[in-house]
Amino acid sequence: TVRGVALALREETYVEAAISLGASNSRIMAQHILPNLFQYVIVSASLFVGAAVLLESVVSFLGYxxxxxxxxxxxxxxxxxxxxxxxxxxxxxxxxxxxATVWSFNMFGDALRDRLDPRLRGSN
Structure with missing residues (x-):
């Protein structure tokens, strides 16, 4: 979830360094948490679209x-x-x-994750 990622980012050393230097909470959010959280939100949204297409198809198949x-x-x-x-x-x-639609959105989300995740940038 987004909250879980935000809480994990809060424990990073660069956030702790900003806190020890006296940065305000809004400055830490704007410069350290939100830029790293943005990548996660974009990838999650693209994967969510595939799930939404599948859910709409199932609900329409059932007649609702x-x-x-x-x-x-x-x-x-x-x-x-x-x-x-x-x-x-x-x-x-x-x-x-x-x-094809669900697969395409999932592959797009996976490609975005590979492209945006700093831990995966150096691999392959």
Whole structure:
């Protein structure tokens, strides 16, 4: 969670050094905590989007999500269940699009984490 990362950053030596030099709490937050926390928030947000797409698809598949006439991949999958034996492509393509979208957002979040995490910058 963001709070856990912020608490871990508070224990870093550079924050303790700023405290010992008499820096105010707002200065420590602005110069030391928030810049390092920003990376975590960006990566978490990109991973959250993939989870939100999957959640919306599941809720719409169950019939509680987006209502007609608005399009939803989950509702398209639900509609395709009845015709799955004769027309399997009706379920294959929405399922592939859900998979590709969630996978893309997760790979994007992973790439952002690799790019922004200072502990991983020197590796590979």
């Amino acid at each position: 999500g987006v209502q007609p006439p608005n399009p939803s991949w989950g509702r398209e999958l639900n509609d395709a269940r009845e015709e799955l034996a004769r027309y399997p492509h009706l379920a294959v393509f929405p399922g592939l699009f859900i998979f």
